[in-house]
Amino acid sequence: MTDATELRRRTQELLASHPPATTGRLDFLRARFDAGLAWVHYPEGLGGLGAPRSLQAVVDAELEAAGAPDNDPRRIGIGLGMAAPTILGFGTDEQKRRFLRPLWTGEEVWCQLFSEPGAGSDLAALGTRAVRQGDRWVVNGQKVWTSSAHLARWAILIARTDPDVPKHRGITYFVCDMTDPGVEVRPLRQITGEAEFNEVFLTDVRIPDARRLGEIGDGWRVAQTTLMNERVSIGGMRLPREGGMIGPVARTWRERPELRTHDHHQRLLTLWVEAEVARLTGERLRQQLVVGQPGPEGSGMKLTFARLNQEISGLEVELLGEEGLSYDDWTMRRPELVDFTGRDAGYRYLRSKGNSIEGGTSEVLLNIVAERVLGLPAEPRTDKDVAWKDLAR
Amino acid sequence: MSPESPESPESPDGPVDTRPDLLYTEEEDALRAAVRDLLDDHCDAAGVIVRTESDAPHDLELWKALSSDMGLAGLLVPEARGGQGATHREAAVVLEELGRAVAPVPYLTSAVVATEALLACGGVEDLLAELASGRTIGALAVALNTAPGGPYKVVRQENGTLHGELTAIADAAVADVLLVPADDGGLYAVDASAATVIPRVSLDLTRPLAKVVLHGAQGRRLGDAEPAVRRALRAGAGLLASEQLGLAEWALTETVRYLKERRQFNRPVGGFQALKHRLAQLWLELVSLRAAARNAADALATGSDDTDVAVAVAQAYAAPVAVHAAEEALQLHGGIGMTWEHPVHLYLKRAKADAIAYGTAGGHRAALAELVDLPAP
Numbered sequence: 001m002t003d004a005t006e007l008r009r010r011t012q013e014l015l016a017s018h019p020p021a022t023t024g025r026l027d028f029l030r031a032r033f034d035a036g037l038a039w040v041h042y043p044e045g046l047g048g049l050g051a052p053r054s055l056q057a058v059v060d061a062e063l064e065a066a067g068a069p070d071n072d073p074r075r076i077g078i079g080l081g082m083a084a085p086t087i088l089g090f091g092t093d094e095q096k097r098r099f100l101r102p103l104w105t106g107e108e109v110w111c112q113l114f115s116e117p118g119a120g121s122d123l124a125a126l127g128t129r130a131v132r133q134g135d136r137w138v139v140n141g142q143k144v145w146t147s148s149a150h151l152a153r154w155a156i157l158i159a160r161t162d163p164d165v166p167k168h169r170g171i172t173y174f175v176c177d178m179t180d181p182g183v184e185v186r187p188l189r190q191i192t193g194e195a196e197f198n199e200v201f202l203t204d205v206r207i208p209d210a211r212r213l214g215e216i217g218d219g220w221r222v223a224q225t226t227l228m229n230e231r232v233s234i235g236g237m238r239l240p241r242e243g244g245m246i247g248p249v250a251r252t253w254r255e256r257p258e259l260r261t262h263d264h265h266q267r268l269l270t271l272w273v274e275a276e277v278a279r280l281t282g283e284r285l286r287q288q289l290v291v292g293q294p295g296p297e298g299s300g301m302k303l304t305f306a307r308l309n310q311e312i313s314g315l316e317v318e319l320l321g322e323e324g325l326s327y328d329d330w331t332m333r334r335p336e337l338v339d340f341t342g343r344d345a346g347y348r349y350l351r352s353k354g355n356s357i358e359g360g361t362s363e364v365l366l367n368i369v370a371e372r373v374l375g376l377p378a379e380p381r382t383d384k385d386v387a388w389k390d391l392a393r
Numbered sequence: 394m395s396p397e398s399p400e401s402p403e404s405p406d407g408p409v410d411t412r413p414d415l416l417y418t419e420e421e422d423a424l425r426a427a428v429r430d431l432l433d434d435h436c437d438a439a440g441v442i443v444r445t446e447s448d449a450p451h452d453l454e455l456w457k458a459l460s461s462d463m464g465l466a467g468l469l470v471p472e473a474r475g476g477q478g479a480t481h482r483e484a485a486v487v488l489e490e491l492g493r494a495v496a497p498v499p500y501l502t503s504a505v506v507a508t509e510a511l512l513a514c515g516g517v518e519d520l521l522a523e524l525a526s527g528r529t530i531g532a533l534a535v536a537l538n539t540a541p542g543g544p545y546k547v548v549r550q551e552n553g554t555l556h557g558e559l560t561a562i563a564d565a566a567v568a569d570v571l572l573v574p575a576d577d578g579g580l581y582a583v584d585a586s587a588a589t590v591i592p593r594v595s596l597d598l599t600r601p602l603a604k605v606v607l608h609g610a611q612g613r614r615l616g617d618a619e620p621a622v623r624r625a626l627r628a629g630a631g632l633l634a635s636e637q638l639g640l641a642e643w644a645l646t647e648t649v650r651y652l653k654e655r656r657q658f659n660r661p662v663g664g665f666q667a668l669k670h671r672l673a674q675l676w677l678e679l680v681s682l683r684a685a686a687r688n689a690a691d692a693l694a695t696g697s698d699d700t701d702v703a704v705a706v707a708q709a710y711a712a713p714v715a716v717h718a719a720e721e722a723l724q725l726h727g728g729i730g731m732t733w734e735h736p737v738h739l740y741l742k743r744a745k746a747d748a749i750a751y752g753t754a755g756g757h758r759a760a761l762a763e764l765v766d767l768p769a770p
Contacts, residue, residue: 241409253767260770268767269758273709280684280706284415291416300677369676370669374649377664 002040002051004058010049011037011062020068029071029105032063038071038104042088046100071106074337078148079103079110082226083156090173090214090222099154099175111152113143113176113200114223118393121364124167124220125383125391128202130159130174137161137174137212139182139205145358149185149198150334152178156226157207158219163389170388171219175211182206192350193330196338238286239279245309245341245348246275249316264319271312278304296373303365306355313348320345411699413691415684421486428465428487431458432494438736441497445598445739451567456498459487460527466504467525469512469628475522480694481628485635485686492639495739497599499530499564505632507531510572510580510625514616520570520582532568533625534583534605536561540752541626541704542760547618550575554609555583563750565603566592573607574618581612597746599739627704630751631693634686634707640744641682641718644737645675648722655727668725675721678714685710702764709757712748719744 033047042048102108119126128141155176162170182205187195214222317324327346356362460466470476523529548557587610595601652663685707692703719741723730
């Protein structure tokens with residue numbers, strides 16, 4: 001059993017053989033992966049030691065104290081958070097060996113080719129086709145809302161391989177090479193002026209069958225692993241009071257008495273209370289997780305934060321009066337990192353509109369709460385037992 | 394009984410990072426189960442409805458079982474002073490269950506508010522122990538709608554006797570002793586038999602109000618009224634949030650249950666998205682209210698520097714949620730929800746009265762404006 005002491009010893013060993021001061025960043029990260037200290041809960045040989053996930057903090061603390069470089073997790077979030085667990089869960093040994101190391105070190109960036117113009121909330125209705133030709137699949141279709149597509153070396157892709165069965169059953173999961181000549185990436189400019197996301201057009205993209213993840217037709221189940229990991233990453237952080245979107249507007253209120261009105265005061269106090277209660281709700285959820293009693297409360301946090309972010313930033317724009325009529329910059333840019341609270345109030349207002357759409361719309365999340373938490377019946381379905389090709393489009 | 398909660402004190406400039414314990418301990422879960430068992434057996438909705446129109450709207454047998462038999466009236470009183478030596482965290486759990494059953498017992502008014510007033514006074518050991526035992530019911534003679542720190546009416550003190558009228562005193566009809574603030578700044582204990590208590594037709598049938606009239610009643614001076622009343626009302630407001638959580642939980646649970654059963658258009662109406670979203674929304678509000686209510690109870694229990702904020706946040710949030718839950722329950726029950734026979738009206742009336750009790754949400758927001766430095770224009 002690998003315990004904290006053992007992990008500390010191995011970390012010190014790594015630091016001794018690869019002193020951060022004299023080792024190149026990438027060399028250090030590769031050595032860390034090979035020492036099993038990248039993600040300690042992964043298996044040996046794949047960057048881990050099969051240790052409890054909670055012990056990662058021990059390694060991270062030692063490395064941080066020694067000034068070691070990290071793998072810039074915010075830049076490679078889709079690889080770390082979504083692709084890696086799926087490859088670990090469903091990949092072949094060859095796939096795990098090939099993909100996980102450069103994914104973790106950040107040498108290869110990953111993106112996600114899931115959503116389509118015709119398949120958003122109803123993702124399982126997706127229409128991108130993959131047709132088998134010998135030991136390859138030929139893929140045609142269009143994906144959308146793909147962050148990092150212009151930087152990515154690889155993509156996780158779900159495509160329809162059998163249109164003759166109901167929609168959930170005819171999907172297969174692949175790893176797509178983003179350098180294939182049939183892959184065209186176009187920035188998708190959004191209401192903030194910038195382009196965080198892309199549209200991806202797939203024309204006769206050839207994917208070897210060896211890059212399939214999981215069984216043919218089992219892609220929906222494989223995708224659940226990916227999507228579950230997307231939701232886990234939301235909301236485990238401790239926030240101080242006024243730590244979120246309410247912080248900037250509260251500061252503005254204190255520093256700019258000339259902007260204050262009675263109407264804004266009432267709305268600010270109401271939102272301040274809601275933000276504080278949301279913070280406490282997140283804190284309670286975190287405490288439940290720490291003692292190993294995860295409740296269903298997590299499914300609600302994203303709903304609450306989406307609404308609050310929108311209302312608070314909306315109030316801030318109004319409170320600013322004349323300044324609220326300006327916007328910092330409409331120039332089309334492609335930011336590498338997204339910062340919801342970055343830039344000015346107008347940006348925060350516009351960007352937060354996406355919070356109730358991305359990662360599951362608020363409407364779909366309310367259905368999930370109603371059905372999975374409250375146990376209310378699902379709406380009658382007309383699409384469950386119908387072949388995908390016969391669905392109305 | 395409560396674990397130590399590390400509390401980082403407010404720094405003058407840095408962010409406030411409180412670390413309350415927002416969970417329920419195993420002991421608190423066991424306490425909840427015991428109270429719920431008792432209420433399941435002795436406090437059914439039909440019985441409560443009948444009782445509201447009888448001569449005895451309060452259920453004193455249930456009160457005896459809760460207070461004398463289970464010892465719950467003395468949770469906030471140290472063992473050395475005749476109580477159970479527990480904290481506001483446990484009292485909050487009891488109030489959640491009493492709210493869920495909309496139980497007509499003077500727990501909040503006697504075991505919390507009147508008890509806190511006595512705890513603020515010195516040399517009242519006899520009275521404190523009596524209230525803790527539950528054999529004596531106390532009522533603070535301050536109108537139920539008074540916010541912590543808000544103004545309240547006092548009576549005239551003349552040569553040791555008290556004169557005047559105090560209105561909107563909750564549970565006064567069953568009180569044995571009234572704690573009365575007087576114009577000399579003192580808080581006086583008055584035997585209820587020395588006062589005229591006139592029940593008033595109340596919006597909330599399960600926590601009825603009364604007018605207290607004193608014509609030269611003898612009073613025993615307990616101490617200064619101002620700190621005692623402030624402390625009592627703050628605890629009352631903070632723990633009221635747990636009662637409101639219980640009310641809202643009943644409303645949601647019962648409505649979900651009904652909508653799974655009730656069929657119209659050849660399907661359970663709970664399958665219609667328009668209704669599901671409303672219930673999911675309500676669930677979100679409840680999850681949040683639980684965190685806010687636990688935070689207030691924990692702050693009161695640990696004597697946190699943040700207690701004033703925690704209580705004001707809980708009350709600013711709780712009242713609209715409890716009322717929303719009861720109103721949704723009524724609407725989503727359809728016609729049956731509008732009948733006297735169905736208990737949802739008891740919850741609506743309690744929730745609406747609770748929204749006024751110990752200060753309105755708006756009053757607590759105004760208090761927060763001062764507390765967290767978001768001043769009015």
